Amino acid sequence: MYFCKRLLTYKMTEKQEKILNSALELFAREGYNATSTSKVAAHAGVSEGLIFRHFRNKRGLLMAILAEGDKKLKSLFEDIVLESDPIEVIRKSIILPFSVPESEYEFWRLQYKLKWEIEMDYSHKTEPLTMALALAFVKLNYESPQQEAEFLTLSLDAMGASLIKGSMNNSDKMKSFLLKKYGL
Amino acid sequence: MYFCKRLLTYKMTEKQEKILNSALELFAREGYNATSTSKVAAHAGVSEGLIFRHFRNKRGLLMAILAEGDKKLKSLFEDIVLESDPIEVIRKSIILPFSVPESEYEFWRLQYKLKWEIEMDYSHKTEPLTMALALAFVKLNYESPQQEAEFLTLSLDAMGASLIKGSMNNSDKMKSFLLKKYGL
Amino acid sequence: MYFCKRLLTYKMTEKQEKILNSALELFAREGYNATSTSKVAAHAGVSEGLIFRHFRNKRGLLMAILAEGDKKLKSLFEDIVLESDPIEVIRKSIILPFSVPESEYEFWRLQYKLKWEIEMDYSHKTEPLTMALALAFVKLNYESPQQEAEFLTLSLDAMGASLIKGSMNNSDKMKSFLLKKYGL
Amino acid sequence: MYFCKRLLTYKMTEKQEKILNSALELFAREGYNATSTSKVAAHAGVSEGLIFRHFRNKRGLLMAILAEGDKKLKSLFEDIVLESDPIEVIRKSIILPFSVPESEYEFWRLQYKLKWEIEMDYSHKTEPLTMALALAFVKLNYESPQQEAEFLTLSLDAMGASLIKGSMNNSDKMKSFLLKKYGL
DNA sequence: AATGAATGAGGGTTCATTCAT
DNA sequence: AATGAATGAACCCTCATTCAT
Incomplete structure (x- = not known):
């Protein structure tokens, strides 16, 4: 593995963090x-070496x-994965x-770009x-729960991309539209 | 605009086409x-100059x-746009x-990459x-035809991306799932 | 093989030769x-690229x-190798x-350095x-012609090195000493 | 002079020796x-600083x-220099x-390399x-003792180089050849 | 004594591009 | 139309060295 071990611990020098932040910003x-x-x-105010x-x-x-x-991503999903109520x-x-x-x-733009x-x-x-x-779809007796789940995941991913690129005009409308579409 | 005028005409030298094809392949x-x-x-077997x-x-x-x-894209959409039957x-x-x-x-991978x-x-x-x-959704009396259309467009785009990246396991199932979802 | 084919032909651009000469001088x-x-x-007055x-x-x-x-080296040995008189x-x-x-x-300093x-x-x-x-030593009925040849080759190589490094004070004396040593 | 004073004394820390040994090995x-x-x-398992x-x-x-x-070299020559019997x-x-x-x-490869x-x-x-x-050659009434000595020194140096480079096939034969050559 | 963070200069190499032919 | 020589800037990366701890 390439990345510095220090990253996984909580100790990181100030400059190391600056580099990381600058890189994130610029890569994104x-x-x-x-x-x-x-x-x-x-950008990080640091020597290149x-x-x-x-x-x-x-x-x-x-x-x-x-x-x-990845850690950020996992923590985002955690709340959903641990939820028991399918709705x-x-x-x-x-x-x-x-x-x-x-x-x-x-951060998200970087993820999409790198993809x-x-x-x-x-x-x-x-x-x-x-x-x-x-x-969840199984619990709610959907006919094709697996496809339904894959489709929704992909679609939500696409929503996210659209939002980040700023090409979605009315995100609130889209959100409520989607909620209604799934009976929520 | 940058691109060479020759492109807009129908005559293109053999080498010009080789360059174009190689670039498409490599960029993609x-x-x-x-x-x-x-x-x-x-790759094109041509001098860099x-x-x-x-x-x-x-x-x-x-x-x-x-x-x-773009031409290819337009011709793809043409068949849909000119269709009068909403179904x-x-x-x-x-x-x-x-x-x-x-x-x-x-070609499509290139489009996604460049996006x-x-x-x-x-x-x-x-x-x-x-x-x-x-x-079409208006004609079929959908409640929110605009959102519906935007959502479907984005979702289909996401399907395309998934297909191209090879990360969709069962595309046939997904296709029929989608058709059924829209009552087809 | 790395080296440019042009080297083997007689056509070489002016700058190419300048590079070669500068490199020889500096490497040496x-x-x-x-x-x-x-x-x-x-040193060659040329762009690095x-x-x-x-x-x-x-x-x-x-x-x-x-x-x-190598070509220079071969031509130097040629005169010796083609000689039939062992003396x-x-x-x-x-x-x-x-x-x-x-x-x-x-040129010779480079050879020694690279060795x-x-x-x-x-x-x-x-x-x-x-x-x-x-x-030659065989023809002259030396006892151990092979060792004799190897020894002389190595010694002459050492003479050359010493000469080039400027650490031999009296090269003429050394030359005549050697000639006499071999009965010449 | 550059080199650390500690060297001249007989006490050297463990790490200091490790550095020295690693450097010798790698330089060589x-x-x-x-x-x-x-x-x-x-290589020495030590911080660069x-x-x-x-x-x-x-x-x-x-x-x-x-x-x-140099110390090693001197001790090698010592036995020869202190010998009174020219043979x-x-x-x-x-x-x-x-x-x-x-x-x-x-060690010797390093000497040759650095030369x-x-x-x-x-x-x-x-x-x-x-x-x-x-x-010794004077004592033995050689005709040109100085040249003889210089020649033998250079030749032996060349033998050493050849040995170290592994390009001498039969070192035993060469040794006895040389001994015989000098009537030993 | 020993570390590891930090640097500035320079390393070899590739880049997009220009120009003479 | 086509080539290949030529460039200068930028590329990623390594270097020997310093310094705070």
């Missing part, structure tokens, strides 16, 4: 390939960001993309959500 | 930023590809992503489809 | 590792130099290191000389 | 320029190694390169040997 804005390590260093001392690689830097991101599972899932605070758009830029396998990350939804 | 596979003009030239003679820029090369792609509009829309031949995956890599505005391209669907 | 003076490609480029266009690698540049050097073979061999013009010291710096296999290059000497 | 194997201080530190605390410089580290090596002087000299244990090849890599003046180190030989 310009893309991974289009962002040079020197730009990251400059330090990036490599802490993260070995440009790739290692990316992995460190993704590792941190609530669906409601919370639908609400999810619409309740992401703008401050986190950066395509570096052919990152992303589908397994949403799997817990799909499974929770499938279970 | 590796991404725009990660593909160097020298790689394109080598020729790319710039014909397309001015690396960006111009990209634009030329996209221009050609057929919906059916054809749903079927669309599932009936893209694998030989065209490359994120160069923050390409893509939503307007699907607008004709959304409008056709909205009209 | 400072050593291969201690000489940066940027130094070579500056050009080095890589023509020789692919820093290593490729080195190989190109060595390839040219002459020995005489010419002994004289060889002492008759290298100072203008070629650079150690990059663990270059060098012994096979002197093999033709050893064989010619062995044959 | 890869060359001085091609070996980074970080590699040395890693410690190298500079103890040896000031990368160069200082090298000097420390060479200083230690024995020559015999011991000839035997010298052939009796270096393989465990010391590393060329950093244009290290090496000839003065062999001077005591040359002088001892010259004296």
